[in-house]
Amino acid sequence: MSATAVHAGGIAGHIHPEPQGFVRRYIFSLDHKIIGIQYLITGFVFMILAGLLAEVIRTQLLHANGGFVSPDVYDEVYSVHGSTMVWLVVIPLLTGAFGNIIMPVQIGARDVAFPWLNMISFWIFPVAGLMLFSSFLMGAPVAGWTEYPPMSLQAGPGTSMWAAAIFLVGVSSTLTGINFLVTIYQMRAPGMTFTRMPLFVWAQFATAPLLMIATTALAAALAALFIERQFGVPFYDPTKGGSPLMWQHMFWFYSHPAVYIMILPAFGMISEIIPTFARKPIFGYKMIAFSSMAIALAGFMVWAHHMFTSGLAPYLQLPFMIITFIIAIPTGVKIFSWTATLWGGKIHYTTAMLFAIGFVGLFTLGGITGIFLAAVPFDLHVHGTYFVVAHLHYVLVGGSLMGIFAGTYFYFPKMSGRLMNETLGKWNFWLFLIGFNGTFLPMHWLGMLGMPRRVPEYDPQFQFWNDFASISSFVMTFAILLFFINILWSIRNGKKSGPNPWGGRTLEWQVPSPPHYYNFKNIPTVFGLPYNFSQPLPYKGLEEELTDTPVTVGAH
């Protein structure tokens, strides 16, 4: 008993009473929940900034000759938009924010393994973000979020700043990955075997190694780029013996696993939301958990499918194409399982559930176009066109961002103790769905018909569909505006949620909202999967959580 108690303590070595000062409590907090909320807020701020940049892009494309901003400014805008959305919005929100807020409570731990590391890796992130945006003052990067040299060697000083900023974000991600891996491996509550972990934990467990390993590879590529730009040490410059393709290999060796960093945690949240509101167990728990690991593993073996036109030896193209096709199988299994989970349910249509179902549909579309792109012959036609833009926005906006919205609506009560406004939420969902498809669906045929990406002006015959996309994108922006209005309104005026507004069965719903400083008065013992709705909860030792017995943890 004592052993379990200390074991479940995990961070017992660092147990100390909750700090009372504002700074130690809300600024340099060690509490994973506060840190997660810090991630959430910072990520949302960057999301607004990057969204505004996106609207600059769409406004420029309202006319075939552009003319809203100069081509150079336009290049800077979409480059920073992409980098921000990937590194400062989606990855921090899905791992740093939701991973921190939910995962430790879900495994019955008092905190993550290394709270100080956690705090540091958060505080690196806003600094890096400011560095990235400060590059606008010195000529921001222009070569897109991929920054292929030699173009990125030619570009203005902002590119070095970009490299430094992304390097820092990488450090932060790596630390988070290490932290989460140890936390999940070592600090699960007694009785929570791997086959009893909630699926969101499984998703984080599959993501952490990607964060840890892939990001470090990117760090090397960025360091080399920075050194070459600042000190003229040849790595990528062909006029000095370097190789431009080397960057592409190193970059995509990170950035393909990174797309799974950006989607697996969303998968995890969807796998929590759908059974909760369908009032039935997730269908095929083991298959979903296993497929997460399979995707993460295979994600390391497909990077060169981004380089089919770059001058890869033809025979090298085949294995990458086929492994990429194979990744479609575990992904398909997940999608089928979510669909099957709805069968025979008693589905409650909260906004979170709407977003979850929308996620499944849109991500399916994105996945299908992904298979299109993986086929070498077709990729030779559409590589570098708007077809790619459409595909990546279907998986990243229709996938990851939808997941983030669903997760926010779902977990907001757990963070704040209040529900978000459902009416506003429904408006948010439907407007977002319409605006999103209107924006990105036309890009598929725009790309196939011959519109290259990253251009400030284009073929006049495409003007209609570009205007259509731009106007839809304004609708989408309005929907996202509603989302933020909803959050701000609900923090003050939302209905009190109580500990478990959705009838959730994972551990985080069995403690007050928000959970107290060390999450649990007594560490519970787990003896089953959380998803058996007809059975009593599979936890022991939670009796005191919702009573008003004083919190003794950390008291001196």
Added chain:
Amino acid sequence: MAVASMSHGAIAEHEGADQLYVETRALRLQGFLLFLVSDCVLFSSFIFAYLYMRNSGQGWPPPGISRLDVSLGALNSVVLFGSGATMHYALENWKHNNFGRYAFFMLATILLGSAFLSGQAVEYTHLIFVEHVTWAGSGIFGASFFTLTGMHGFHVTCGVIYLTILFLQSVHGVYTKDKYFGLTAGTLYWHFVDVIWVVLFSIFYLI
């Protein structure tokens, strides 16, 4: 106290304390190993870059650049590997509570580490001032060699400082016979630095 109240007050102080140590040691050990893994990935990426550039057309070494001096490299390597062995015995002796020999081997490790660094310094001065090979001025050879060995040298420098600190700590009795995670971590780090050099030595001097 904190621990007791945390666990139903069911456990006695010292017992709780020991289990606490066991518990947090496992966490820190895994965390440290994972840190070494990601560091290893960092080196691997640069090694990939080196091999990629090396095979990009113009033979090796590039025209106008002579081979590295194997004899000096071999000597240097043996020095560093020797420090790995002494480090191992330092930890062994600490485990067996033999402070005298621990101190001897620890200091030997630090000395050998510094000796390796000076050997590298000799190598660098020779390359820069005799062979006129520089970081930025000698194409991909200078770039890859100085970047990788520089990174490794930086790690060794940090290692020497780290071990010195550990030694001072152990002198001041920070570690006991059964609680010496700091020393374990130091040993892991130092072995990691050695093993990286096995690879670097082979790919720069021997192929």
Added chain:
Amino acid sequence: MVENRPAAVRPDRGFWTITAVFTVLSIIGIAYWATAPIERIMPIVAAQPGEQIDELLRFMAASGTALFIFVGGYLVYFAIRFRARPEDGPDALGVQVHDNHVLEFWWTIVPTAFVVLLSILSIRIWYQIQIAQPENGLVVESIGHQWYFTFRYPNINGEVKGEMHLPINQPVVLNVTSSDVIHSFWVPAFRLKADMVPGLVNTIRFTPTRVGRYPIICTEFCGTDHGLMNATVPSLNGQPNPGAEWVVVDSPADFQTWYHKTQVANAHVSNALPSTTGTISLAGGNAAAGQQLFSQKCSACHALAPFSQRIVGPGLKGIFNDPAHPKLVDGDPATPADAAKIMQQGFTGSYGHMPDAAQNGLTNQDIANLVAFLASQK
């Protein structure tokens, strides 16, 4: 809670009806993709193997449509059919099934089979594109610059700009590279694309099959006017687009006419070599001294390797008797005199810029030594 556990829901008439509906819809979808005019979503195809790529697109679009009809359809159908109704209590539960191994087995096996099928199809077409195309076609070279393309033909001096003429039904071997940053050479009508990477020569092989004028588009970001390296952008703010360049597929006769016309027009263009001043006695060259010089002055940009292995400039091993040498530089085999000229006058052209003897600090004797050394590298 046990009392309000519902009985298992078996697939019933409603389910089978909707499944039938989806099947019909998918068949319609597949039929549409099998027959629809591809021109609606793809530019007109003007080269072999473009058709096969369209076939692959039809196949993938058809199967994708079917898949999406089923997944999306069931999603919506379940979502509507199994909604919580007012009459269910607040804690009414769904049917408590955890998994169904038969079902999971099949929905793992069927996608796997599909992936195998798709792989086979893709590999066949990949073979058509990458391997099966004839090796011995008309060799044309295209070089990307910021922000225009230039084209080189055997036995035509200098570079052609604006239009790349190709004869119909004759295999073409197109070598592309770049003089500055990465560009990408895309002709939508050919369904083919190759990145133009500095220091690397990428090759695409195809056979034009339709007379006409097709836009060339750069699809790799290459700087400010990247958007203008695109013939479908006719003009910007009233100015005609300087970067608009076309592939023109001619009948053999028209091609010959154009070819000879251009040959004559460019006859006086020497390949970026200005007329020489000061004579070099190549006789007095010392190969050993040349080797020293080479490692100091040349090896940063030139490898002692076959011609194709560029660092900046081409590899210089055996340039005076390397059959591959004329590729991308010049119609005729190089002579020691040519090499000496280049070293003396410098070179500015598709391969970027090589400084002249003054900037390189080469005396005429040095040049002679270098030429001797190059000649010694057979």
Added chain:
Amino acid sequence: MHIDVPILEKTVAVVGGIIVALVSAKALKDDWTSVGIDNGVFKLMLGLLCLGAVIALLAGVGVLGNFPKAA
């Protein structure tokens, strides 16, 4: 008097290489039965250390990395 530095270096390398190889091999043998993730890593590291020492020793005697002078 004149000492040929490379020869000296090589000699030291060879002797040291032998010593380190033997010592690390012995250490590996002694640790062989130890358990625990850290000891596992130590065993791996000692093995690689031994390998490295052998490589350095071979380089010292000129079996490895023995290239013709004029490249």
